[in-house]
Amino acid sequence: MTLKNKTVWITGASSGIGKAFAKAYFKEGANLILSSRRTEALEEVKTEIDPSSDRIQILPLDLAQSNTFASKTQEALSFFGNIDVLINNGGISQRSIFEETDLDTIRKLMEVNFFGSVGLTREVLPSMIEQGSGHIIATSSVAGKFGSKFRTGYAASKHALHGFFDSLRQECYEHNIAVTLVCPGPIKTDITKNAVTGDGSSYGKMGDMHEDAMTADEMVANIWSPLMNRKEEIVIAPLKIKLALWMKRLNPSLLNKILKNQKVT
Template sequence: MKKDTYFDNKVIWITGASSGIGLEMAIQLDLTGAKLILSSRNIEALNALKNKLSNPEKHFVCALDLEKSSEFEKITQSIIEKYSKIDILINNGGISQRANAMKTSLEIDRKIMEVNYFGNIALSKCVLPYMLQSGGGQIVVVSSIAGKFGFYLRSAYSASKHALHGFYESLAMEEFNNGIRVTMVCPAKINTPISVNAINEKGTKSGIMDNNQRKGMPVSTCVKKIVRAIKHQKQEVIIGGEGVFAIKLKAFIPSLFRILIRRQSAT
């Protein structure tokens, strides 16, 4: 990707930049001339990433735990002090689940909601006032096809992603005339360590690379599609042919969808 007039000198905050989709997003957006804020809990991984990018001096690493929303205002202020604005917030950080609903405690359900839903919307609520002050901005939300239908071993994960759609559809309507644009991204199976990092019934990392993940779309292809959707200010983008098919089938022939989805492997 070359320098790009849409992204050049835009200040873009990426959460979950230490791995998978967020990390690849940093690699591709670095080449567009954007100034990146790289966030997650793993500062070492973020610093290693920043030093690998072609314009490290433009970028800023900043620790953020999506479970600690009380810290977000201070973190946001530190970014505003450095860059004076945030043009695009990419709410990408999240955790998946590989655990049966009946065997998952409410505590684990709440943790997944905290990271994937409350942490996500809390960050948007911190950033929005600054975007409004500067006349507008863009919020990109990495949801999932699990935000469109439930799936085996993903009950809380799917719920957290469904919740994002309700919240951001409303927000996008309310803030449209104030120059805020929201892009919902729904990837299908992407080849990242998401299943390895997913939490199990005990609340610990599954540690297993799923076959579905390994066979998934290359992360670089997925991110190219996300970058294009951001640039065109798409309201929603489904990434992966099987995702597009499943969502259409659920909408138009739900009875057949239910038969076919039950036959899919959980992992």
């Protein structure tokens, strides 16, 4: 798959995995549209990649504001004339037990992680259908495959993504549009620091599992080949988590017994 002159729109592009995607796609010749809430941080990403490039456009976007998606999509299309790859990467995590979590916090997790990706995809999809090609990528998580403590709302939002994008994929085959779910395990980013607690405030700490994990750049490098081959689901995680995924299928009760004694922050 050649990326030269292709246009890639990335949400959550101001840091972490989104930033790593931006660097990798730009290196391969793609045009970039970088989105997140933080314009200044997006400008810093552009400066790091190539401050003078006309192949990088900044488009501020709040995934909790779905009423803006139609106009933002039209603005995105105006930059380069098309969108060939949409990377639904923006999202937030959670660190709180359910009984201490406000319902508004659960709604926020669903609004950003699920409805943000679904709503933006809904606006971009018609242009991909019209051009007869496209690639829709969603950054999910291994939490979209099995749940664990302190992540009730987060896991729910990621499970919902799988149900949606697995179904959408069936509708997109006839239009030559690929749908890929990327399911990382712990990655060394600020996602845990930025996770919400029960009252919606920031967790503010690096998770133990994330401290020694691979970096976002390493993650993208490891999944690049299957991503370019438009693989439908990509799991990038340590062996013990991959084993847990198999156990979830073969012996879920055993997995639950193991997880209840694990430190999962």
